[in-house]
Amino acid sequence: MTRTAGSPAPAARRKQRLAWYGGALLSSLLVVTATAWQVRANVGFHTRAVSGGSAGRAVTSVEIEGGRATVTVTPRGDREVGYRAEMNWSFKAPAIEESWLGDTLKLTPRCPGDSVGLADGAGCSVRLAVTVPAGIPVKVTGTSGDVSVSGLEGTVDADVESGALTLTGLRGALRARAGSGELRATALASPQADIRAGTGRAEARFLVPPQEVTARVGAGRLDLVLPPESRYRVTSRAGVGRCEVADALRDPSATGTLDISAESGHATAGYRPGGP
Structure with missing residues (x-):
């Protein structure tokens, strides 16, 4: 094969083509990126x-x-x-x-x-x-959003899936549930409370002893913290999980009731620090 003097060899031509293609691709990417930023700026x-x-x-x-x-x-x-x-x-x-x-x-x-x-x-x-x-019933639900309810005296029904649920100073009957999210309730004075958690975590702290408490947890964690004077007729159940109730809470002659259970998770009921 005869090669004309001064013309590039086949390997050199391939390198030139690759360099050209690479430069063209880089230029296209820069144009697309700039256009995307311009669209974002215009929007x-x-x-x-x-x-x-x-x-x-x-x-x-x-x-x-x-x-x-x-x-x-x-x-x-x-x-x-x-x-x-x-x-x-x-x-x-x-x-x-x-x-x-x-x-x-x-x-x-x-x-x-x-x-x-x-x-x-x-x-x-x-x-x-x-x-x-303050005294009317409120129902609030959320999926991944955070929900906060405070200072109400009426019935509250609050439910979140993966978000955070924060309850503070409620005085009416309460139903609260967190799926895979987190539930934190403090300074509660609710006479009746139903607290539930799925795979997430729930903690309910009572300022005044409730008359009736129901607590359920699936694979997550649930903790009830009650005032020292609280006494209950207790029903507790557990599947493969754990359910722990402080002995001082138990009183077969009490008027209040505590029904607590755990499936594969962990549920506890006890006194706040400083209690029995």
């Missing part, structure tokens, strides 16, 4: 605060379907229900859906295109603060 990140509530209408109970939103519920001094929502989004604004069933007001944070509640993490988030009359 932007928006923030808005909105407020609403019962607007003078009589309310006998409140239900909040929080989804992935961060939800707080606190008492107010009048008979109104009010809320303030801080909303953040990249593409389309979320909204707070208000609906009525009789005299029950239901609040649901929603992102556009979401049919079952808030779809956080896709450029959309909501922090919802709700104020309610």
Whole structure:
């Protein structure tokens, strides 16, 4: 084979082609990256605060379907229900859906295109603060969002899946559940309490002895901390897990009842530090 003087050898030509392809690919990646940043800049990140509530209408109970939103519920001094929502989004604004069933007001944070509640993490988030009359029943649920309820005197039914549930200073009947998340209840004065945890962790601390307590845990951990004067007719059960109740809590003649069980997890009931 005859090779013309000055023309590159086949190996050299291959190296030149590879270098050209590599440079072209790098240029394309830089263009795509720059375009993506430009799109992000054009879309932007928006923030808005909105407020609403019962607007003078009589309310006998409140239900909040929080989804992935961060939800707080606190008492107010009048008979109104009010809320303030801080909303953040990249593409389309979320909204707070208000609906009525009789005299029950239901609040649901929603992102556009979401049919079952808030779809956080896709450029959309909501922090919802709700104020309610202290004595009316409140039901609040969440999935991965954090929920906080404090200072209420009415019945509270609170449930989260993987989020954190914080309850403080409640005085009415209480039902609280955490799936794989965490439940922490403090300064409770609820006469009846039903505390449940799945694979997560729950701790309930009572300021005043409850009259009736039910506690259930699956594969997680549940701890009840009671005042020193608490005495109960105790029922305790465990599957492959452990269920421990302080001996001083047990009194067959007591008027109060404590029903506690663990499946494969660990449940305890005892006194706060300084008690018997």
